[in-house]
Amino acid sequence: MRTLPGQKRASKGHTRGTSGATPALFPSSQVDALIMYEDTVPCIPPELTDKVIDFVAEEEDAKLVLKNCSLACRAWLPRSRHHLFRCFTVKERWGFSKFLDFLEYYPELSVNIQTLELHEGGFGYMDNDPWMNYDVAAIPNSVTSHIRSLHLENMHWGLLSSDAREFFTTQFPAVESFSIARTAVSLSFLTVRDIGWEEYPDKFALENTQRHHGLHIDSLLLVDHALFPWILEGHLAPGVRTLEIRQNDIGDIEVIGRILQHIGPSLEELNIHFPFTHLGSSLHPTVVDSKSANLEVLTLAQSDADTFDYLSWINRFLSKVRSQIRRVHITMKGVPARPPLGYWLCINATLGTEMFKNLEEVVVTINRSLIGPQEAAEVYTRYLSIPKQRGLLRIEYMST
Structure with missing residues (x-):
């Protein structure tokens, strides 16, 4: 049987450096057939080696057998089981x-x-x-x-x-x-190129700006609103494609708009969670002028009811989007009763405009609602007739 790199050929029935017999798990011809070659370097498939180890471990005196088994020697381990490390x-x-x-x-x-x-x-x-x-x-x-x-x-x-x-x-x-x-520091899902940041009680700053030029991030999750000023001070390098914000302050609406402005046209997916209900019906100019021209996926979620101000905010935001949105996902948690008709009809009309001609999917998720799943499906299907007619509407109902 061929030996692995770093191994010497053992005498028949014995392993290198031991006097115990090697168990005849497979005939040598079968083992030779199972060894793969790549650039003339032998390599046993990880799936096979796992089965071999498991098979041997089931035998009596398994520890002794494994010690004597040439397949489990130190020279073999790094080459054939590296996927475990x-x-x-x-x-x-x-x-x-x-x-x-x-x-x-x-x-x-x-x-x-x-x-x-x-x-x-x-x-x-x-x-x-x-x-x-x-x-x-x-x-x-x-x-x-x-x-x-x-x-x-x-x-x-x-x-x-x-x-x-x-x-x-x-x-x-x-x-x-x-x-x-x-x-x-609630940062997650970061794709980093040059990273050099430090936390202060009320402020974030970069050390050695000559060497570090901010975070180069592909996807960013913001949980703590204290990070907002750190980003706006210029420490976030351009190129963010996905942004998820879980904000806890109504006053953060303006800051969110400024962050969108800072990120600019690279943004492809935006996900905003609104924990509170009183958003107000007006949009701050920074949100409207965010210049997210390549935005394709928009997800908006709010806790505690299908409220008038939330729906109004969604409609005004959709009407101001200057991008070819492909997917819209609206989530409502704690809907107390049948949702208000007027605002949903406005959202329906907005989704039928030229700006949403490339729309591929509209998802409405109802979570912890007092109305049942069948009634919810009937109501939202009727309210969002345009995406329904285009075969784009999907209703999700969650009870937890």
Whole structure:
């Protein structure tokens, strides 16, 4: 049977460096047939190696068998099971120590790690003196230079030492996705090219503007409205294609418009959540003049009722859109009764204008409504007759 790179041919019935017999799982001819070749370098399919390991593990004295099995030797592991080491999740300091021990024992696997997730304690836990301040710099460059996705959880960015922040912002040159969850800085789904930002009590600013030119983001989720001024100060580089805003302040309407202006024509998908009902029927000029000329997908959602001001705001926003919208998704949570006819007829008429000639889908989602699913489908189908006639309307009913 052919040997893998780094292995010597074992004597018949024995593995290299041991005296135990290798189990005859397959005839050598079958194993040869199952080995794939690419550029003359043999490679066993991951699916097969998983089955081999599982098969051997079921036998008596499995640990001894695995130790003696040439397919499980150290030279084979990095070459044939590298798909198991593409993502590492490290929880708390003790897990980080084990992670470093693993890298020390298998340094050749460093180049295969593409995703690294670091958790500071459990859910709801936030240490005033994070372990990352002392340990994170121990991650070798052989790992950080290949990481493409970096995720930090339960970690307060402002509590990190300057050295730790510098490490995260400078030692991951290949990172494409940077995510921070359950922390004071609510940024997620970031595609990052040059990243260099720091949190202050009431302000966000960039360090070393000569080197860092802002976040180059493909998709951005904003949960904390405190990030709005940071973006408007110019730290968000152009090129955002998807923007989702979950705003908690009615006064943020003006700021949202300014953010849309800042992003400009690159925006293709806009998703806005309105938790409160009193939006007012007027649109701020910054929203109207956002210049989102390439916007294709528009999603609007609001909690607590199918209200007059929300519907009026939707209609006025749709009537001011200067883009060829392809998909509109309207979500209402907590609809108390039959929705108001007049405003929906206005929305229906707007969707029939020339601006929406390229429309491909209109979705209305009703969540936690006091009207039943059948009545809701009948009512909204009648109210939105134009997209219904064009075969574009879809009604979704959710009870939770």
